[in-house]
Amino acid sequence: MADFDLVIRNAQAVTASDIFHCDIGVRDGRVVQLGLGLGAGTHEIDAAGRAVTPGGVDTHCHLDQPQAPPVVSADDFLTGSRSAACGGTTTVIPFAAQHKGQSLREAVDDYHRRANGKSCIDYAFHLIVSDPTPTVLKEELPALIAEGYTSFKIYMTYDDMKLDDRQILEVLDVARSHGAMAMIHAENSDCIAWLTGRLQAAGKTAPRYHAHARPLLVEREATHRAIALSELVDVPILIVHVSGREAVEQIRWGRAHGLQVFAETCPQYLFLTAEDLGIDDSYEGAKCVCSPPPRDKANQQVIWDGLADGLFTVISSDHAPYNFEGEGGKHPAGEEVPFNHIPNGIPGIETRMALLWSEGVLGGRITPQKFVELTATNPAKAYGLHPRKGTIAVGGDADLVIWDERELVLTNGMLHHAVDYTPYEGMRLAAWPGTTIARGQVVWDGTRYLGQAGQGRFLPCGLPTLLPARREMAAGR
Numbered sequence: 319m320a321d322f323d324l325v326i327r328n329a330q331a332v333t334a335s336d337i338f339h340c341d342i343g344v345r346d347g348r349v350v351q352l353g354l355g356l357g358a359g360t361h362e363i364d365a366a367g368r369a370v371t372p373g374g375v376d377t378h379c380h381l382d383q384p385q386a387p388p389v390v391s392a393d394d395f396l397t398g399s400r401s402a403a404c405g406g407t408t409t410v411i412p413f414a415a416q417h418k419g420q421s422l423r424e425a426v427d428d429y430h431r432r433a434n435g436k437s438c439i440d441y442a443f444h445l446i447v448s449d450p451t452p453t454v455l456k457e458e459l460p461a462l463i464a465e466g467y468t469s470f471k472i473y474m475t476y477d478d479m480k481l482d483d484r485q486i487l488e489v490l491d492v493a494r495s496h497g498a499m500a501m502i503h504a505e506n507s508d509c510i511a512w513l514t515g516r517l518q519a520a521g522k523t524a525p526r527y528h529a530h531a532r533p534l535l536v537e538r539e540a541t542h543r544a545i546a547l548s549e550l551v552d553v554p555i556l557i558v559h560v561s562g563r564e565a566v567e568q569i570r571w572g573r574a575h576g577l578q579v580f581a582e583t584c585p586q587y588l589f590l591t592a593e594d595l596g597i598d599d600s601y602e603g604a605k606c607v608c609s610p611p612p613r614d615k616a617n618q619q620v621i622w623d624g625l626a627d628g629l630f631t632v633i634s635s636d637h638a639p640y641n642f643e644g645e646g647g648k649h650p651a652g653e654e655v656p657f658n659h660i661p662n663g664i665p666g667i668e669t670r671m672a673l674l675w676s677e678g679v680l681g682g683r684i685t686p687q688k689f690v691e692l693t694a695t696n697p698a699k700a701y702g703l704h705p706r707k708g709t710i711a712v713g714g715d716a717d718l719v720i721w722d723e724r725e726l727v728l729t730n731g732m733l734h735h736a737v738d739y740t741p742y743e744g745m746r747l748a749a750w751p752g753t754t755i756a757r758g759q760v761v762w763d764g765t766r767y768l769g770q771a772g773q774g775r776f777l778p779c780g781l782p783t784l785l786p787a788r789r790e791m792a793a794g795r
Contacts, residue, residue, distance in 0.1 A: 320357070320358045320359055320360040321343065321356070321357030321358055321359065322343040322344055322345050322350070322351070322356065322357065322358070322359040322360070323344055323345050323346065323359065323360050323361065323758055324343075324344040324359050324360070324361045324362070324363070324716070324755075324758050325341055325342065325343050325344070325356055325357075325358070325359030325361075325362045325363075326341065326342040326344075326362075326363045326365050326370060326718065326720070326755075327341045327356075327362060327363070327364050327365065328341070328364055328365050328366055328367055329341065329342055329365040329368070329370040329720070330365070330367055330368060330369050330370060331352070331370050331710050332369055332370065332371045332686045332687060332689075332690050332710075333372070333687065333690055333695070333709055333710055333711075334687055334688075334690045334691040334694075334695040334696075334709065335687060336687070337686060337687065339354075339367075340352045340353060340354060341353060341354060341355065341356040342356075342370070342710065342716075342718070343356045343357075343359065344359070344716040344755075344758045345758075346758070347715060347716055347757035347758040347759075348713060348714065348715055348716055348757075348758070349710060349711060349712055349713065349714050349715075349716050350712060350713075351712065352710070352711075352712060363720070363753065363760075365720050368720055368721055368722070368723070368752065369686060369720075369721045369723075370710070370718055370719065370720050370721070371406075371686070371689070371690050371693075371694065371710075371718070371719050371721065372690060372694040372695065372707075372708055372709050372710055372717060372718065372719070373406065373407065373408025373409065373439075373694065373707075373717030373718055373719055373754065373755070373756060374402075374405070374406050374407035374408060374409070374670065374671045374693045374694055374719070375407070375408075375409045375410075375411075375693070375694045375697040375698045375703065375707055375708050376402060376407045376409070376410045376411070376634055376635050376637070376667060376670060376697070377410075377411045377444075377582075377632060377634050377697040377700065377701055378411070378501075378558060378559070378582060378584070378632075378634030378635065378636050378637075379398070379402075379410050379411070379412050379634065379635050379636065379637035379667050380412055380413060380636075380637060380638045380639070380663065381393055381394060381395050381398040381399075381410070381412040381432075381433075381637075381639075382394040382395055382398070382412075382432045382433075383412065383413060383415055384415060384417070384428070385646075385661075386478060388645065388646050388650065389640065389646055389661045390640075390645065390646025390647070391638075391639055391640070392639040392640055392641045392646075392647070392665075392735070392736045392737045392738075393637070393639040393665075393667075393735050393736050393737065394432065394436060394736075395432060395433045395436035395437045395441070396436040396437070396438075396771055397734070397735055397736040398410070398412075398437075398637070398639065398667060398735065398736075399436070399437040399438045399439045399441070399769070399774060400438060400734045400735075400767055400769060401667050401668040401733060401734040401735035402439060402667045402668060403438055403439050403734075403754050403756060403761040403762050403767065403769050404668055404733075404734045404751070404754065404761075404762045404767055405667065405668030405669060405670065405671050405672060405733075405751060405754075406671035406672065406719040406751035406754050406762075407439070407667065407668075407670065407671060407754075408439050408440065408707075408715075408717035408718075408719075408754065408755075408756040408757075408761075409439060409440045409441065409442070409698070409703065409707050409717065409777070410437075410439065410440075410441050410442075410667070411441065411442045411443065411444055411469075411697075411701055411779075412429075412441070412443065412444070413443070413444045413445070413446045413471060414426045414428075414429035414443045414444070414445055414446065414467070415429075415446040415448070415479075416445065416446055416447055416448050416449055416454075417448060417449070417478070418448055418449045418478065419449060420449065421453070421454070421458060422445060422447065422454050422458040422459060422462060423458050423461075423462070425445070425446075426443065426445070426462060426467065429443060430776070433776070435771060435772040436771050436772065437771070437772070437773075437774035438756070438761055438769030438770055438771060438772075438773045438774050439756045439761065439769070439773070439774040440707075440715070440717075440756070440757070440774045440775050440776075440777050441774055441775075441776060441777065442466070442467075442701065442703065442776065442777045442778070442779050443467055443776075444467070444469045444470060444471055444501065444701075445459075445462065445467050445469070445470035445471070446470065446471045446473070446479065447459070447470050447471070447472060447481070447489055448473065448478070448479045448480075448481070450481065450485050450488055450489050455488055455489070455492055459489075459492050459496075460492065460495075460496055463492075463496045463497075463498050464496075465778060466702075466777075466778020466779050466780070467778075467779065468497070468498050468499065468701065468702050468779045468780065468781055468782065469498060469499040469500075469501060469700075469701050469702075469779065469782070470489070470493075470498065470499075470500060470501065471500075471501040471502070471503065471558070472486055472489055472490075472500060472501065472502050472503070473502075473503045474486070474502065474503060474504055474505060474506065474507060474540045474543075474544065475503060475505040475506070475507040475510060475540075475609070476503075476507070477507070480507050483543070483547060486502075486544075486547050487547055487550065487551060490547060490548060490551040490553050490555070491551055491553075493551075493553050494551055494552060494553035497781040497782070498781070498782075499554070499556060499700060499701060499782045500548075500553065500554075500555050500556070501555070501556045501557075501558050501582075502544045502555055502556070502557055502558065503558055503559070503609075504537060504540035504541040504543075504544045504557050504558075504565065505532060505536050505537050505540050505609060505610060506536040506537075506539045506540045506543075509535070509536040509539065510531055510532055510536055513530065513531045513532075513533075513536075514531045514658050517530060517531055517657075518656065518658075523656035523657055523658075524596060524598075524599035524600070524601070524603070524657065525595050525596050525600075525601060525602075525603035525604040525606075525607055525657050525660060526592070526595040526596035526597070526598075526599070526603050526657075527657050528595055528603075528607050528609075528611055528657040528658075528660070529592045529595050529611040529612070529613075531657070531658070532609060532610055532611050534561075534562050534563065534564040534565070534613065534617075535564060537560075537561060537562070537564060537565045537610050538564035538565055538567070538568055541557055541560075541564075541565040541568040541569065542568045544557060545557075545568060545569070545571075545572040545577060545579055548577065548578075548579070549572075549577055553578075554578035554579070554580065554782075554784075555578075555579060555580070556579075556580040556581065556582060556631065556632075556700065557569060557579065557580070557581050557582065558582045558634075558636070559582060559583065559584050559587070559609075559610060559634075559636050560581050560582065560583045560587070560610075560621070560624075560630070561583070561587045561610040561611070561612070561613055561617065561621070562587070562610075562613040562617035562620060562621070563616070563617055563620045566581075566620055566621075566624055566629060569581050569629060570629065580631040580632075580700065580784065581624070581629055581630050581631055582630065582631065582632045582633065582634055583621050583624070583625070583630050583633055584633065584634055584635060584636045584666070584670075585633070585635065585666055585669065585670055585673045585674065585742075586606070586608055586612055586636070586664060586666065586741070587610075587612060587613065587617070587618065587621045588618055588621055588622060588625075588673070588674075588677070589618075589673060589677070589742060589745070590606055590612035590741060591612050591613065591614050591615060591618065592611060592612055592613060592614055594606040594612055594741065595607065595611060595612070601649065601654045604642065604648040604649060604654075604657075604660045605642055605648065605664070605739055605741055606664060606741050607648065607657065607660045607661075607662060607663075607664075608636070608638065608662055608663050608664045609662045609663075622678075622683050625678070625683070625684055625688070625692060626683060626684050626688065630692065631692075631696050631700060631784070632692060632693075632696050632697045632700060633670070633674060633692045633693060634670070634697070635666040635667045635669075635670040636663065636664075636666065637663075637665055637666050637667035638661075638662065638663020638664060638665070639663070639665045639667075639735060639736065639737045640661040640663060640665075640737070641737055641738045641739075642738055642739045643738055644738070647661070647738075648660050648661055664741050665733075665735055665737040665739075665740060665741070666740075666741075666742075667735065668733050668734060668735060669728065669733070669740065669742055670693070671693060671719070671751065672728075672747055672749060672750050672751065673742065673745075673747070674689060674692070674693060675689060675721060675749045676747040676748045676749045676750075677747075677748075679749075680723065680748045680749060681748075690709075694707070694708040694709070695708040695709055696708075696784070699782065699783045699784045700782050700784055701779050701782060702779035702780035702781050702782055702783065703777060703779055703780070704783055706777075707777075715757050716755060716757055716758040717755065717756055717757065718753075718754075718755040719751050719753070719754055719755075720751070720752045720753040720755075721749055721750075721751060721752060722749060722750055722751070722752030722764060723748060723749045724748070724749065724750070725746065725747075725748060726746070726747050726750055727744060727745070727746055727747075728740065728742050728743065728744065728745045728746075728747055729743060729744070730743060734767055750764075751764070752764045756769070756773070756774070759773065761773075
């Protein structure tokens with residue numbers, strides 16, 4: 319009789335702190351032994367000395383999120399989780415988005431209906447709070463935090479989502495009282511609206527003007543204000559999708575003054591620039607419209623530096639899957655719409671891990687341990703899933719990626735999402751996940767998707783564990 323359900327032999331295991339050679343024994347979906355010369359497994363995989371990392375934890379992605387018509391999300395939990403698995407991600411945390419006039423509980427119930435029976439990998443939910451009524455603040459939000467929805471996103475822009483400063487303070491106060499993690503999309507809405515109006519009046523509506531309407535200073539100002547609001551409430555915050563130098567400087571300032579400010583960035587700020595939005599009025603640039611927009615090469619380097627020196631806590635995809643062509647997409651019925659009506663966001667759930675391993679680790683910009691910290695360990699800690707997720711350790715879920723280091727050209731045809739393009743088309747990479755294992759089951763073998771709809775489980779989250787002091791805060795100290 320076999321000792322294990324699965325044994326991965328000759329692994330070069332990588333965690334956020336170590337690299338070591340071992341065999342990995344798996345039973346009932348969990349890692350039960352690390353060592354050399356382990357006993358037999360019912361199934362065995364020879365890693366042949368290749369790097370084995372924890373499965374990616376993508377804590378900022380949008381799957382089947384309800385949109386204002388006519389916009390439609392291209393990926394649901396079936397296609398989105400499939401794409402994630404084939405790219406080395408084994409846990410996703412998308413958003414249950416409250417719309418104005420809707421209860422937060424209704425938003426969560428609706429999102430469970432959308433997810434039920436579809437995901438091939440484990441998932442949790444963040445909340446998006448867009449209508450912080452007294453009932454939401456005093457009853458729904460505390461109750462949902464206690465049930466395992468321990469993080470929520472606050473918008474400082476988008477008319478249908480944004481909160482004013484007083485509302486942000488009230489939501490942050492709930493986070494402080496209950497130990498939750500508050501994520502903030504930091505862009506100054508009024509500045510964007512003013513600039514957009516001026517650009518439109520001048521007839522400047524092509525996709526490239528999206529970046530003109532969202533210069534670095536609108537992110538800088540909002541980041542500064544978000545940090546000030548968190549300081550007033552005395553609560554940690556996480557600034558999402560940081561794009562460049564000016565926001566980075568604000569975060570460094572806050573940390574230098576002893577404030578607990580965490581930061582997230584995304585591959586688009588490492589691999590795309592404003593030129594990808596178009597150097598003329600071509601509409602192809604609509605494919606790269608996201609907020610904040612990509613910056614320039616100098617700002618790319620600032621983001622790489624922040625990954626290497628610890629400024630950034632996590633790197634997420636911010637997967638926002640809109641087709642380029644077709645109804646509900648960026649180019650509906652072939653119509654070139656003004657930049658402020660192009661759906662904001664780009665696909666990236668499958669490419670996040672390979673881009674960072676190939677260009678970060680193999681490119682010599684970050685260590686393998688830093689890669690694991692950014693893509694798996696810290697995301698799991700930030701949202702209360704560690705050590706079950708985000709590491710290779712006895713007792714943790716057997717979520718693993720075996721890496722193939724080989725030359726390839728990235729094309730949309732090799733991806734498994736339901737989006738009709740990738741903004742990284744034609745990029746030359748030096749690695750791709752060779753095998754993805756989710757709770758002991760192979761869901762990607764390097765050539766085939768082997769996952770099953772409904773194989774993934776919903777995970778209630780614990781309190782964040784990035785800082786031990788957060789539990790003291792939850793107790794009201």
